[in-house]
Amino acid sequence: MVRSPYCLWTITIGMGIVEGMKLTLDRQRDMQLYRQIAEQIRELIRSGALPAGCRLPTVRQLAGDHGLTRLTVQSAYTELQTQGLIESFVGRGTFVAEHAQTLPAPAIPTLAALRQSPVEPAAWHSQGVLAELVRMTEQPDLLSFAQAIPAPETYPTREFGRALRTALEQPDALSYGPIQGEVELREQVSRVLLERGLAASPESVLITSGAQQGIDLVLRALAVPGGVILTEEPVYPGILELASAHGQQVIGLPMDDGGLALAAVEAACIAYRPRLLYSVPTFQNPTGLSLAPERRAALLALARTYGLLIAEDDVYGLLAYDEAAPLPLKAQDAADRVVYITSFSKVLAPGLRLGALVASPERLPALAAAKQSSDLICSPLLQRALALYLRRGHFAAHLQQVRALYRERRDALLAALDRYLPECAYIHPAGGLCLWVTLPEGLDESDFCREAIERGVGVARGQAFFSQPQRRGYLRLSFGAHTPSQIEHGARLLGDLLRDHQRRQTLVRARAGLTARPLV
């Protein structure tokens, strides 16, 4: 949308009444003035009265004209920025954000709320999620779309077995090895990353026990105790539990079709002065969205301006199905703002528990020290076997195979959703293993997920991917581990369940009109 030159609006504060825009500020109210302003501008944006691209008055104007302090107006604008509703551009002014109307309800706690009451550890939602995961393990015949796992039939059992045998011929494969990782594996990782468009020397690579440990090491080594971590939201649940374990406050930021909303990142940088952004900019888990290529340089510039470190989780970057994946942020990281995290779990086999970090020589020693404190080293035996597997050139063919397989499975799921769940909205994932579904308004997510399991289909409930409770229901469906016919079967069962739910809702409403007594 093209920005309109200037919105014609005036705010005048007389006896606490804002005229013209029908805003009402009441100095007697319990709510602070800045929050009243923010609340009412938010409503004007949501209702469409202030359209996307419309320019807002400057802080100075609004404050000067109407007898408010600049701090009051700035605080209102900061809150709106943090929620991704307005955008500020140095030298140009403040605008209603392009996607303001379509953004989900703000999941970002206000500055005031954050300062007053540190959010409880993520335990509040993990109970329900955990109970479901347990239920799923206890049901052996379950057709589960809940976990983002690769197709087990693609695991390179034979070639890896051969590599293991060769590795075991050197007896020190069972001994301790270097903290940073076996040099032959770091060399091979470096080659794989070059395929991904990232030139990273073996010296800049640190071997980890998968991406989860990579994230943990970044938090251990580079986050500030009691600090704030920005992320996309919805987000990989691992970071929510981990941040809470490290006493870190997660601030989830909204996304649109182009990935993370940069205005929200900047606003959050101003409001919270965070040290760290955890981001999955390519085929994000759970949404499948990627940060648009043109936003990547802008995000790096923001990181530079605000001293933000980006933990770039790229575990799905090699799984592109439609066109080439965007280059990693780390590939353009001239100002050393990025620690790159990857893993062989999604692209090869999770049971290897091997992944890697890429960091600058300045950051690597602290990360290696964190690795040593955590578990000393990764198994040299597995590292050397993986290095051999990679050196023998099996990986390129493997990647080709799994990309074709997952593309087919994704397409099968998209077709099945069109057929059996047309009431749901969903995002077309151009890569990765996850598909994000928005349930019809008013449908209870937790009932739906529980009953889906009872009918033999496992799904990941959307709530697991948010730091705060959501009113709307979502699902994450992972399509990597099932054949097209299993996918079709599962989607049909979900569609049946959905319609049963809707039928019951209609029934309750109909009965309510006839027989219910008033709630007095």
Add this chain to the structure above:
Amino acid sequence: MVRSPYCLWTITIGMGIVEGMKLTLDRQRDMQLYRQIAEQIRELIRSGALPAGCRLPTVRQLAGDHGLTRLTVQSAYTELQTQGLIESFVGRGTFVAEHAQTLPAPAIPTLAALRQSPVEPAAWHSQGVLAELVRMTEQPDLLSFAQAIPAPETYPTREFGRALRTALEQPDALSYGPIQGEVELREQVSRVLLERGLAASPESVLITSGAQQGIDLVLRALAVPGGVILTEEPVYPGILELASAHGQQVIGLPMDDGGLALAAVEAACIAYRPRLLYSVPTFQNPTGLSLAPERRAALLALARTYGLLIAEDDVYGLLAYDEAAPLPLKAQDAADRVVYITSFSKVLAPGLRLGALVASPERLPALAAAKQSSDLICSPLLQRALALYLRRGHFAAHLQQVRALYRERRDALLAALDRYLPECAYIHPAGGLCLWVTLPEGLDESDFCREAIERGVGVARGQAFFSQPQRRGYLRLSFGAHTPSQIEHGARLLGDLLRDHQRRQTLVRARAGLTARPLV
């Protein structure tokens, strides 16, 4: 030593002068009164004026008789107790500790010092240690006694290779598995622990990436942020770095021939209200000392009284050479005060990166959550292969073999030390892989270690095992990875170096008398 009925001593405070015992208290001095009292009693103990077993006046007596508050006297006593110099027994009184004269200089910061200035992270000493470790890796022909590693020739390459092949026949060995660990490995760990005298059900076992991760998980899940951790001192350096990474303050407590001095534990419980004691009660690293069997129940009672949780690291428990190892603390842990940590690194092969925790059903969920946050799971492939290896009954024979081998190597090192380093004191280790050497007074440990490496012998410098700088020089020699003739050769080189050092010292002293100018 038999306790004498009561020491004849009197303290009278007149004009700030303590008579009789020649103590001088000065209310004008910068040093607080309680510290003046503690300092002077300490000197009386060290000089032998107050012999071991001698009873001190009660707090009430000393305070009442001499116009001091009870808090002042209690604080002085607490400081002395924390330093292991005096012992308190409920209903019997306070006594000069049995080993007070022979204890190393107190490494325990005073209560006041601790509260005023939180100790810097252990970085201050790790620089030198790290530099040495790097130097050792860069010297390929080095005969290194520095790392507590097993004998590589004992690694079960063949049997483990076979087990790996079988495990790979199930393709889900390369998939994700349960956070707590593969059930077949937990069953086998349970059987191994029974051999160690510990009845632990598979349900109480959590598989870890070695003992280091076990310790990390206990700190993550069960320590209080910013809290105090008690340990023996000298101690495994891993806990020093780890505690500092977790913002925990380590308080090192003295040991004697019977292991950890319980009076010091109790005093530290009173003074610091710690939540956690990290202890290696059997064949401790680095000293080789074990907590005497009769102290074990008493330590558990202390833990109960003071709400102390014990992280019992038993990685050397299966490596006993003279007689059966004492039973683990966990074996008598009726009140659930112990989380038990073990590993296959020292007894089988470190490259497996597999160990285990044993904890009660109340504590296990938090530990499993910490495991999930850290790195999700251990490799199911390695877990299943180890389970197979254990189930096929190879481990008993392996243990017999390594015990015989390490006994022979320990004896070779003891004999070589007697022959080549008679100037040093050392502790006879009844198990484990480490031997603790006290260098002659005045010898510079860091010069000695650096020059030893230059002459081709790697040793671990004592400083790495202390939380605070020490005046005295120590070495840790690990004897597991070398043949008796290599051990003999290494000890001879160390002996030559020691005598060169002493010759140089004598030379400097001799020259000083003849040619040095006064330092004015």
